[in-house]
Amino acid sequence: MNKLGIVFRNSDNRQWIGLLYVSPFIIGLLIFKMYPFLASFYYSFTDFSLLRAEKFIGLSNYVYMFTQDPLFFPALKATFLYVLLAVPGKLAFALLIAVILNVKMKFISVFRTLYYLPSILGGSVAIAILWRSMFTKDGVVNHFITGLGLPAIDWFGIPSLALMSISLLAIWQFGSSMVLFLAGLKQIPKDLYEAGTIDGASKLRMFFSITFPMLTPIIFFNLIMQTVNAFQEFTAAFLITNGGPLNSTYLFGLKLYQDAFQFSKMGYASALSWILFLSIMLFTIIAFKSQKYWTHYEDGGKF
Amino acid sequence: MTSLIRMGRFSFLTIFGIILIYPIIWLISASFKPLPEIFSSVNLIPSRFVITSYINGWKGTGQFGFSTFFTNSFLLVVPTVIATVLSSVIVAYGFARFRFPTKNLFFSLMIATLMLPNAVIIIPSYLLFRNLGWLDTYWTFIIPSVFATYPFFIFMMIQFFRGLPRDLDESAVVDGCNSFKILTHILLPLSKPALVSAAVFQFIWTWNDFFNSLIYINSVKKYPISLGLRMSLDTSSISNWDQVMAMSVLSIVPCLIIFFLAQRYFVEGIATTGIKG
Amino acid sequence: MLKKFSRLTTLSLITLLTLLLTLSACSGSNSNTGKNGSEGKETAGQKENEKVTLRFSWWGGESRHKATLAAIDLYMKQNPNVTIEAEYGTFDGYYQKLQTQLSGGTAPDLIQLDYLWINDLVRQADLFVDMYTLKDTIDLTEFDEQFLRDWAIINDQLQGVPTGMNALTTIVNKSFMEREGIPMHDNWTWEQMIAEGQKLHQKNPKMFLINADLPTLSEKIVPSYHSQLTGKYLVNADNTLGFDQQSMTETFTFLKSLFDTGVLQPLGESALFNSKTEQNPKWINGETAMTIANVADIPKLRGTAAGFDITTTRFPVKENAKSSGINTRPSQLIGINKNSKHIDEASKFLNWLFADKDAILTLGVERSIPVKPSSQKLLLENDKLDQVVATSLETALANQAAAPSFINNNLELMKISNEVIERVAFGKLTPEAAAAEMIERYEAKLKEINASTK
Numbered sequence A: 001m002n003k004l005g006i007v008f009r010n011s012d013n014r015q016w017i018g019l020l021y022v023s024p025f026i027i028g029l030l031i032f033k034m035y036p037f038l039a040s041f042y043y044s045f046t047d048f049s050l051l052r053a054e055k056f057i058g059l060s061n062y063v064y065m066f067t068q069d070p071l072f073f074p075a076l077k078a079t080f081l082y083v084l085l086a087v088p089g090k091l092a093f094a095l096l097i098a099v100i101l102n103v104k105m106k107f108i109s110v111f112r113t114l115y116y117l118p119s120i121l122g123g124s125v126a127i128a129i130l131w132r133s134m135f136t137k138d139g140v141v142n143h144f145i146t147g148l149g150l151p152a153i154d155w156f157g158i159p160s161l162a163l164m165s166i167s168l169l170a171i172w173q174f175g176s177s178m179v180l181f182l183a184g185l186k187q188i189p190k191d192l193y194e195a196g197t198i199d200g201a202s203k204l205r206m207f208f209s210i211t212f213p214m215l216t217p218i219i220f221f222n223l224i225m226q227t228v229n230a231f232q233e234f235t236a237a238f239l240i241t242n243g244g245p246l247n248s249t250y251l252f253g254l255k256l257y258q259d260a261f262q263f264s265k266m267g268y269a270s271a272l273s274w275i276l277f278l279s280i281m282l283f284t285i286i287a288f289k290s291q292k293y294w295t296h297y298e299d300g301g302k303f
Numbered sequence B: 001m002t003s004l005i006r007m008g009r010f011s012f013l014t015i016f017g018i019i020l021i022y023p024i025i026w027l028i029s030a031s032f033k034p035l036p037e038i039f040s041s042v043n044l045i046p047s048r049f050v051i052t053s054y055i056n057g058w059k060g061t062g063q064f065g066f067s068t069f070f071t072n073s074f075l076l077v078v079p080t081v082i083a084t085v086l087s088s089v090i091v092a093y094g095f096a097r098f099r100f101p102t103k104n105l106f107f108s109l110m111i112a113t114l115m116l117p118n119a120v121i122i123i124p125s126y127l128l129f130r131n132l133g134w135l136d137t138y139w140t141f142i143i144p145s146v147f148a149t150y151p152f153f154i155f156m157m158i159q160f161f162r163g164l165p166r167d168l169d170e171s172a173v174v175d176g177c178n179s180f181k182i183l184t185h186i187l188l189p190l191s192k193p194a195l196v197s198a199a200v201f202q203f204i205w206t207w208n209d210f211f212n213s214l215i216y217i218n219s220v221k222k223y224p225i226s227l228g229l230r231m232s233l234d235t236s237s238i239s240n241w242d243q244v245m246a247m248s249v250l251s252i253v254p255c256l257i258i259f260f261l262a263q264r265y266f267v268e269g270i271a272t273t274g275i276k277g
Numbered sequence C: 001m002l003k004k005f006s007r008l009t010t011l012s013l014i015t016l017l018t019l020l021l022t023l024s025a026c027s028g029s030n031s032n033t034g035k036n037g038s039e040g041k042e043t044a045g046q047k048e049n050e051k052v053t054l055r056f057s058w059w060g061g062e063s064r065h066k067a068t069l070a071a072i073d074l075y076m077k078q079n080p081n082v083t084i085e086a087e088y089g090t091f092d093g094y095y096q097k098l099q100t101q102l103s104g105g106t107a108p109d110l111i112q113l114d115y116l117w118i119n120d121l122v123r124q125a126d127l128f129v130d131m132y133t134l135k136d137t138i139d140l141t142e143f144d145e146q147f148l149r150d151w152a153i154i155n156d157q158l159q160g161v162p163t164g165m166n167a168l169t170t171i172v173n174k175s176f177m178e179r180e181g182i183p184m185h186d187n188w189t190w191e192q193m194i195a196e197g198q199k200l201h202q203k204n205p206k207m208f209l210i211n212a213d214l215p216t217l218s219e220k221i222v223p224s225y226h227s228q229l230t231g232k233y234l235v236n237a238d239n240t241l242g243f244d245q246q247s248m249t250e251t252f253t254f255l256k257s258l259f260d261t262g263v264l265q266p267l268g269e270s271a272l273f274n275s276k277t278e279q280n281p282k283w284i285n286g287e288t289a290m291t292i293a294n295v296a297d298i299p300k301l302r303g304t305a306a307g308f309d310i311t312t313t314r315f316p317v318k319e320n321a322k323s324s325g326i327n328t329r330p331s332q333l334i335g336i337n338k339n340s341k342h343i344d345e346a347s348k349f350l351n352w353l354f355a356d357k358d359a360i361l362t363l364g365v366e367r368s369i370p371v372k373p374s375s376q377k378l379l380l381e382n383d384k385l386d387q388v389v390a391t392s393l394e395t396a397l398a399n400q401a402a403a404p405s406f407i408n409n410n411l412e413l414m415k416i417s418n419e420v421i422e423r424v425a426f427g428k429l430t431p432e433a434a435a436a437e438m439i440e441r442y443e444a445k446l447k448e449i450n451a452s453t454k
Helices: A002-009 A011-043 A060-067 A072-101 A108-120 A125-134 A140-147 A159-172 A175-186 A190-198 A203-231 A235-241 A252-262 A266-294 B002-020 B022-031 B035-040 B052-059 B066-097 B103-112 B118-132 B139-146 B151-162 B166-174 B179-190 B192-208 B211-216 B225-229 B241-266 C002-028 C062-078 C094-104 C115-122 C145-151 C174-180 C190-203 C214-230 C245-260 C267-273 C295-304 C343-355 C357-363 C373-381 C387-398 C411-425 C431-452
Strands: C052-059 C082-089 C110-113 C165-173 C208-211 C288-294 C310-313 C328-330 C333-336
Touching: A011 A266, A011 B066, A011 B103, A011 B118, A011 B139, A011 B179, A060 A266, A072 A108, A072 A159, A072 A175, A072 A203, A072 A252, A072 B002, A108 A175, A108 B002, A108 B022, A108 B241, A125 A140, A125 A159, A125 A235, A125 B022, A125 B241, A125 C267, A159 A235, A175 A203, A175 B151, A175 B192, A190 A203, A203 A266, A203 B151, A235 A252, A252 A266, A252 B118, A252 C094, A266 B103, A266 B118, B002 B022, B022 B241, B035 B241, B035 C295, B052 B066, B052 B241, B066 B103, B066 B139, B066 B151, B066 B179, B066 B192, B066 B225, B066 B241, B103 B151, B118 B211, B118 C094, B139 B211, B151 B192, B166 B179, B179 B192, B192 B225, B192 B241, B211 B225, B211 C094, B225 B241, C052 C062, C052 C094, C052 C343, C062 C082, C062 C343, C062 C357, C082 C343, C094 C115, C110 C115, C110 C343, C115 C333, C145 C328, C165 C174, C165 C295, C165 C387, C174 C288, C190 C208, C190 C245, C214 C245, C214 C267, C214 C288, C214 C411, C245 C411, C245 C431, C288 C295, C295 C310, C295 C387, C310 C387, C328 C387, C333 C343, C343 C357, C357 C373, C411 C431
Parallel strands: C052 C082, C052 C110, C208 C288
Antiparallel strands: C110 C333, C165 C288, C165 C310, C165 C328
């Protein structure tokens, strides 16, 4: 009792130690992140073009973006759609497969590796070629579809379908989310399930009362991270479709890249990126605020 | 009944798995096909089984072959991974278990740094690294990892730590542990799956990173695999796609091995008994 | 308690130490000043055997890398005081990296450049050494003045030396033509193409006469057709529009007819192989008769041709054309960084690459056919000139017309073309509406460009 008393009296001191632990990040932030961040914010108000000194032009970039750039809203739309297609799909598969794989069975390691394999490939050039050839009119995917008796789909002839094909690439690479769910599942104490079985709960009941709540921190994490990354997706659009057809896959990340490095409009690209930043920030704030309604933290929820 | 479920599970996993990795099977088979056949046929089995693509691909173009590129990738990736995991764990511990002034500020800043796309950050970063003299070295990857500049891993560890009850910490305090001991003796052993995930992810992502490597590395002799793989692709000459396929397959192998070895940390669950109640 | 504080002090000491180390690294290294900082040329007074390191960057495929490295080795052997560091890789990302390097003052001494970039780069800043100032070192006598003027001279400065020649051509699957009984004209007109293409596609809907993807349409076919129609390209030399509602409508109507009659594969299918026609199964499996391409593309299209012979013929010109719309362009340029510390040595090396017999033979046709007639002759004598490529280039040269002005290559303008053409091809835009949109967007963009040119 006495020792505990000491702990609580010195709890303020103890909390300051947290700052010490966080200090490497603070140093890294100040040195490696602050300058690029502030620089890009500054550039967004200039006509910076990498090759010559910039001129301050105030809000011109932002005005241009909203009123004159014919590709701004299409890119935003394509990106929002991509996020809506890719993220839920990814998370759903990741959770489903993780739960199925969370058992002791033969070859479990092989299966886990198998399901993680697509994610190892990253932005592989070889996979880009492959994905293209799979979605041609007489490619593998259509063979599969016609095999089921449905008509072949013109994946790159109909713009909205092109977006689906690169969303499928993202969903296909659900491995990392799956691994995190597996790690989260492993963290759930077995005695909870034992207690549940003793109380006579069914497997399904236990999933919703034990597994899901205990997993919510990881679900939340995956949701945030996958969404933030999906908003900035660039490689798939760059390697596979280059924005086409008809700008249906002209993701915001690709637009940024082209404006910055192909059209030499780094100032404008910086402005675009800050608008993207604000959009993602908005989503993230809402998500964080929503935490108290559905996520459960073992540490009592106090952060 | 249970054996039926087990069989059902097994067959589902097998069938779905094969469908899932079909593209990769295609990739592997393409690496054994002669070049003209890669694009002309969709068959999985090569008409002629060749390994020239591996032999020629390994030799690489110009002055350096894939033995150099593989070595470079390891030199780049391994220190980065170690530094990332260590620093992320320490920082995450600070965020997850302590409440100090300015905590929300720094946490928000940390999350915020995830949201600005690389394309606009890269120029100022490039200038910074140029001034530090780190261009054309691997320090541009390693040193930032030492300072926990990968919010993904920090945030990830925070979530995992928060999934562990504080009672564990507090009973350790009662036993006379200081904060660091709590981290190393209580929290970390319970977070092995998370730690291993972080290491595996950082390994694979850094291994595959193309654009950052492209911008920061000049000398061909320092190219990692991600650059080496794309080195000989040109829009106006014959590209040796068979070699690219072969080397792509090879470059997956270390990642596969790492992942496979990491499996055993996912096998054991945790049983924290006797704390509650 | 004491143990806690000693831990604390240890941790804080480590942190402090790391901080100090980082800060010392910051201050201890050199800092290059800004992008336009001139680094003092070393002209006269540089000693003969002073060790010099040059950096040379290029993109390419394996064979180009091999050949260029061999040439570099040869030069280094002959000039032991010079070390040349080769920085080579793929085309993807090259432009991004180059701009980053130019921005940070870390660009190489010798830079391979795409002729499409030169104007966009140079209208913002003086980046490359005017080759005319190096006339004593670099022998430019055999380079055709007009060719240089069309593609490499901006602001009266010669920005780089062209490495080779490229031109529009039509690559033909000989076996296909014989098999399907399509007459082999020497000089195809677009009218003939449409007639034959329609016949062919009606006979067999899986076959198309021509392989042309979106980039081919917007970079090659549309501009040259317009030039054939009116004698003018899309943008004039004074940055005014070279087209109007009527001429553009006619051009787009022609474009639409190519798809309506089945001459071209629908964009939805060919889109997957943009700029990679050699990977399109239709070409590989011999289901298209011809590909519209550059002369320099012949090797790669021949490379994936599954068992058929190819030949070339002239790029199609419409009947009663005002101009052929065909011009030769450089395959690439090599420029010297204005901020290079070793301009003299760099120019010596550059000259050697184009003048020395061994260099010419080693580089061969890796950067397409050399510009200088004497180099071409040399390659021919040593059997290093691909006959098909040479003939194709000759045909183009014999039919060439004036080149478009530099502004036509502006990447933003080309993106506008791309989009409008794509929508016409997909049937989302009528030729009239497309022409109107083209005018509106081009004019707006040209205004921006004019405003941002130094």
